[in-house]
Amino acid sequence: MRDHELPEVRRLPLFRNMLAENFESLMRASYAQTFPAQLEMVRQGDPADLLHIVVEGAVELFSEWNGHQSTMAVVRPVGSFILAACIKDQPYLMSARTMARTRIILVPASDIRSVFRRDMEFAVSCMNELAGCYRAVVRHAKALKLRNSHERIAAYLYRQSRYAGDVATFTLTVEKRLLASYLGMTAENLSRALKALEADGVKVDGSRVIITDREKLKAIARPDYLIDGPDWDGSTSGVALPFPRNEEG
Amino acid sequence: MRDHELPEVRRLPLFRNMLAENFESLMRASYAQTFPAQLEMVRQGDPADLLHIVVEGAVELFSEWNGHQSTMAVVRPVGSFILAACIKDQPYLMSARTMARTRIILVPASDIRSVFRRDMEFAVSCMNELAGCYRAVVRHAKALKLRNSHERIAAYLYRQSRYAGDVATFTLTVEKRLLASYLGMTAENLSRALKALEADGVKVDGSRVIITDREKLKAIARPDYLIDGPDWDGSTSGVALPFPRNEEG
DNA sequence: CTCTCAGTTTGATATTTATCAATTCAAATT
DNA sequence: AATTTGAATTGATAAATATCAAACTGAGAG
Numbered sequence A, B: 001m002r003d004h005e006l007p008e009v010r011r012l013p014l015f016r017n018m019l020a021e022n023f024e025s026l027m028r029a030s031y032a033q034t035f036p037a038q039l040e041m042v043r044q045g046d047p048a049d050l051l052h053i054v055v056e057g058a059v060e061l062f063s064e065w066n067g068h069q070s071t072m073a074v075v076r077p078v079g080s081f082i083l084a085a086c087i088k089d090q091p092y093l094m095s096a097r098t099m100a101r102t103r104i105i106l107v108p109a110s111d112i113r114s115v116f117r118r119d120m121e122f123a124v125s126c127m128n129e130l131a132g133c134y135r136a137v138v139r140h141a142k143a144l145k146l147r148n149s150h151e152r153i154a155a156y157l158y159r160q161s162r163y164a165g166d167v168a169t170f171t172l173t174v175e176k177r178l179l180a181s182y183l184g185m186t187a188e189n190l191s192r193a194l195k196a197l198e199a200d201g202v203k204v205d206g207s208r209v210i211i212t213d214r215e216k217l218k219a220i221a222r223p224d225y226l227i228d229g230p231d232w233d234g235s236t237s238g239v240a241l242p243f244p245r246n247e248e249g
Numbered sequence C: 001c002t003c004t005c006a007g008t009t010t011g012a013t014a015t016t017t018a019t020c021a022a023t024t025c026a027a028a029t030t
Numbered sequence D: 001a002a003t004t005t006g007a008a009t010t011g012a013t014a015a016a017t018a019t020c021a022a023a024c025t026g027a028g029a030g
Helices: A005-010 A020-028 A083-088 A109-118 A120-146 A149-163 A176-182 A187-200 A214-221 B005-010 B020-028 B083-088 B109-118 B120-146 B149-163 B176-182 B187-200 B214-221
Strands: A031-035 A040-042 A050-056 A059-065 A068-075 A079-081 A095-098 A102-108 A169-171 A202-205 A208-211 B031-035 B040-042 B050-056 B059-065 B068-075 B079-081 B095-098 B102-108 B169-171 B202-205 B208-211
Touching (some): A005 A050, A005 A102, A050 A109, A083 B120, A120 B120, A149 A214, A187 A202, B050 B083, B068 B176, B083 B120, B149 B202, B187 B202
Antiparallel strands (some): A031 A102, A169 A208, B202 B208
16 A cells, blocks of 8 residues: 555544554455456455445446346545445345446455454444445435436536536536436436526536526526535535536636 | 234344343333324434334335325334334334334333443344345345336335245235335326236236236346345334235144 | 225327447547 | 547437326224
């Protein structure tokens, strides 16, 4: 593992409150690995041996059934996945593949489980992380069940704009087909819906998004604190698409 | 609180491993209350002051947006909800209403938080509960995104039959409109789909379900361990519809 | 026993969403 | 600059799902 990586991992909400001694012991049991792009590193159904921490690159979490795939989340540095399976010692429910060349730290699940039993702060951090993940998926499920595709897209774009600092212009952080899959629709549907939304205050040109009428977009999106968040205390990783960067900063 | 209730609550996976002393202290801070049927006890967005434990009756967890509602889960005795909001000290993401006259034990969230900090076994139980809830919602989201309505229904019926002990006949545990909402479709769609499924090995008459051709139904449902579970260690409450009772037992 | 009422089913229709095929586009490579 | 390749878009169509209204049903109330 590289020198600069350890402090970064230590800064993760999951690890920042635990005793230094326990953190070090966890990290001694861990190892880092770099994967090329488009590699399926974890297959759904695999035993949950290792907690994964993304240090560089990006990872898509997706699930598969009957030949279809669906994107469930994207994890970027420095985020972790998938804690729940490690804690329960159960198989992964989702697969993971790199979206680019990606560096991962792998922490043995058994060490996770033994360390949180002797470090209350770590246990509390795990709980917060899990509770955050749970709430994020509940939000995702709510969006899928309560909104139609136009509304989901509008809400997504509105939220991205908000989180980038209420900017009028930003860039999509992921490919459209991945976004479509995350939002629970086909790429064709997303494409057509984006065009239709031009009448509702948002113009998308390639990966560039321009909000022409914030209020109109908001009227379609009807953003809701209990669906679109944030619970945002920075502790929740691996459960939603990443925020866009403010283009001015 | 009634005499027989305490041991029942104590038997919950969430509470069964903690120190007796801490359990008693938690329970001293708690109180029980009986609600009539069809009462909205928790409204989404409310501050999470209290962990709820269902002792008698049944509770529907649902969410609401823009005038639409969607059932997210049903909690039966002795199950708890909603731990995640209490742990994070964040507002509830879902509303809760009684489906029948229901008795609930209410545990102050602040006591939950302070007790798990001094009782590692309780902390571990909370973690297991949360991880289980997380995985259950991930499964729900996977089903919604990967299966169409016929497949979701078929999988639901197949699973209910399995959990009742591979019986050919069982009774639906919830109203059809609630089931429809849980499965992410309209009641009309459910009704028509059930009729269509008669060609695929299952007959539904009122609330009675008769599986006429298990293999045919299975072929439609394509049950999948990573969607339909179980993770079943009994520790997960409040995250899925209840199992049917085997009619022979 | 009849009445009432909520839940369910059915029918007709509209809307939403998916599918498949054909282009277009844009970035990366030769 | 030309070529290649995967992504994105567009068009035509089909399938899935929702909506609205009406009729039906069965369990509980009077």
